[in-house]
Amino acid sequence: MPLKIQPAVIGCVIRPVITGRDRSLEEIMYDTAQLALADAGITIDDIDGIVVASNDQFDGRAISVMMASSALGGVDRDILSTPSASEHAFVLGALRVASGQYRTQLIVSWSPTEASSLSEAQRLGADPYYHRALPLDELSSHALQAAALEHAVPGARAMAQAVVAKNRRHGEAAYPGLAGQGARGNARWPIAADMTTAPVTGAVGIILASPEFVRERGVAAPAWLRGMGWATEAAFLGDRDLATAPALAEAARQAYADAGVTAADIDVAEIVDASPYAELLAYEALSLAPRSEWAARLADGSFGAGGRLPVNLSGGVLTYNPVFCTGLIRIAEIANQVRGRAGTHQKPGAKLGIAQAGSGFAMQYQAAVILGKEARA
Amino acid sequence: MELLGRQEVWNITYDHALGETASFFFGQIRDNKRLFGRRCAKSNRVLVPPRAFSDETLLPTTEWVEVGPAGKIEAFTMVYEAFNNLPDPPYAFGYVLLDGADTALGGYFKGIDLSDPDAAAAKLAIGTRVMTKFREVRKGDALDFWFEIA
Structure with a gap:
């Protein structure tokens, strides 16, 4: 059934390969969120909710959304996690905009290579x-x-x-x-x-917004x-x-x-x-x-x-x-x-x-x- | 500036409860070299490895059904790199539909020369008949059995 309120992607950042060790994983998350917000031409104050997706075994952190909250603006703001798959963060974020309860969502996912073997980490699945x-x-x-x-x-x-x-x-x-x-x-x-x-190592950030938000801000080229x-x-x-x-x-x-x-x-x-x-x-x-x-x-x-x-x-x-x-x-x-x-x-x-x-x-x-x-x- | 790192090694031991269903399955392998599945009364499917419930009907399975030890290959691959706590590579593993079963059981393939992958793949062709073999001293785990070309 089509969503009653149609979300749009108004900002994107793809960080295909992050090399070097000058930024910690939390700092990579922070950078990614800031780049996505900049691409959308908005600030964190415009964000109603956040959905993140990451793999705790890859991150070396249990419930890695806990560390993401500070880096992404989740303190005193709504933030949820979908550890099942990065695309599920998009699905959840889109449904939240479509619910009418949120005008905007920040979606962020990351995938580090700090574990000695991602294959071994995957075997835990x-x-x-x-x-x-x-x-x-x-x-x-x-x-x-x-x-x-x-x-x-x-x-x-x-x-x-x-x-x-x-x-x-x-x-x-x-x-x-x-x-x-x-x-x-x-x-x-x-x-x-x-x-x-x-x-x-890479990361991706997406900003979703409601039609009302798109109209109010005059977003020129959203992806509906x-x-x-x-x-x-x-x-x-x-x-x-x-x-x-x-x-x-x-x-x-x-x-x-x-x-x-x-x-x-x-x-x-x-x-x-x-x-x-x-x-x-x-x-x-x-x-x-x-x-x-x-x-x-x-x-x-x-x-x-x-x-x-x-x-x-x-x-x-x-x-x-x-x-x-x-x-x-x-x-x-x-x-x-x-x-x-x-x-x-x-x-x-x-x-x-x-x-x-x-x-x-x-x-x-x-x-x-x-x-x-x-x-x- | 000098960029620092921090290396960590965690060593946590888990003691997973297998439950009655998996316990019976591995107990029969360990003690009697026999393989069993569980039948779903509604769909009539025999699930191997056995499950206490069917994920199709969500009903409890109702009956133990002996399966195998012969079967046919459903999928396979050959692995050339080492994993922690597993046999030394190279090795072949995959899934076998045991006679009398409706779902396939994962396990290793042995008794095949893997030095020539294409030749080995020809021997492991999907549909090939295999026989389950059992370790002499069995512990009640997935390494107690493997498959060989029949």
């Missing part, structure tokens, strides 16, 4: 009864999904390699300082090392939330058909229905390519292309820059991989596209975009967010 004794981190789960997809779709590996080549080309144009320079990730058969990129959906798959991988993405299909159905559009109306898309196989599955679940057409669409450049529906003009996770916030970053990238602020990777005239955000083991959590240049009629 597996249940301690049946799966903790397996090397089950997110990359392993993506590899299990990739193997299942290779079995179900002949030629899937060549398609995955085409996705990698496309996203690397896009990344070199979008973030020339980053693309191709990041360390390769680890290999897990059938995922080759050059299909992933090593984790980096046209539709969103989210859904979750079973926690045990053995319960799932890993060669499909039913939760994303459901999330996309909700988002398209809310927006009153179809995939044919979309100008630009961002997908969490934690592995290229995950991007392939998203083509189908988002109704961009059924699996029978994946090879043809990749070969004819449909999803490339200049194609009918460019996917991951940012270069995707393959270009910069702050692991926990890659979902919210996809939403921010699409917001910047429809705001006309995507810089060197702007698609000219982009009016409607879709962001897919998946996270957890083999994309257990799935979300789809449609943002538009125009508010709904």
Whole structure:
């Protein structure tokens, strides 16, 4: 059901790679919030509520929102946390604006690399009864999904390699300082090392506002939330058909229905390519292309820059991989596209975009967010 | 200026309660080298590893059903880097749909030369029949069993 009050993104900051050790994690959060507020042309005094998303195991802090409160302006102000996924912070923030109880929300997510191993930290996500004794981190789960997809779709590996080549080309144009320079990730058969990129420290901030606020402040180019959906798959991988993405299909159905559009109306898309196989599955679940057409669409450049529906003009996770916030970053990238602020990777005239955000083991959590240049009629 | 860091190592021990369902499952593996799932009476699905309730129907499962020890591979991968408190790499692991089960059980694959990944992958092809093997001395945990090509 469409939201009664339609939120808009009025400010964004993407910090794809934060290097150096001159800022502590709290200071990185502070910087990110201030940059997002500046991009929106407002101050913290304009913010009614804050939603943050972070991973306590990555942060090395229990309930890391406790330390975020001071850095983000949460003292004596409403602040909540969604440790499940960065994109869930956007969902919660949007629902809070849509409730009519808030005019604005500050959404911030971060993903540090201070832990000795993010893989070990991710293993804490597996249940301690049946799966903790397996090397089950997110990359392993993506590899299990990739193997299942290779079995179900002949030629899937060549398609995955085409996705990698496309996203690397896009990344070199979008973030020339980053693309191709990041360390390769680890290999897990059938995922080759050059299909992933090593984790980096990064952060993202988004400002959401109500139509009333947009009107009052005369915001020139907001990205209106046209539709969103989210859904979750079973926690045990053995319960799932890993060669499909039913939760994303459901999330996309909700988002398209809310927006009153179809995939044919979309100008630009961002997908969490934690592995290229995950991007392939998203083509189908988002109704961009059924699996029978994946090879043809990749070969004819449909999803490339200049194609009918460019996917991951940012270069995707393959270009910069702050692991926990890659979902919210996809939403921010699409917001910047429809705001006309995507810089060197702007698609000219982009009016409607879709962001897919998946996270957890083999994309257990799935979300789809449609943002538009125009508010709904 | 000199930028300082602070390295911390935390060592917390958790004593997780497995509950009756997982306790029975691992007890049968430890004591009898037998594998069991739980049936949901409404959906008739046999859940392996066993759950006290079905996450589809949200009803308590009602019946123990012996499954395996044979089954077929549903998904697999090969891992080349070391993890804390796990066997030395490389190793293969994945999910096996045991005979009589409706959901797949995670475990290691052994008895396959992993030095040539493509050759190993061919042997581990999805759908391949496997047999569950059990450790001689069993502790009642997930390392008590593994799968080998049948």
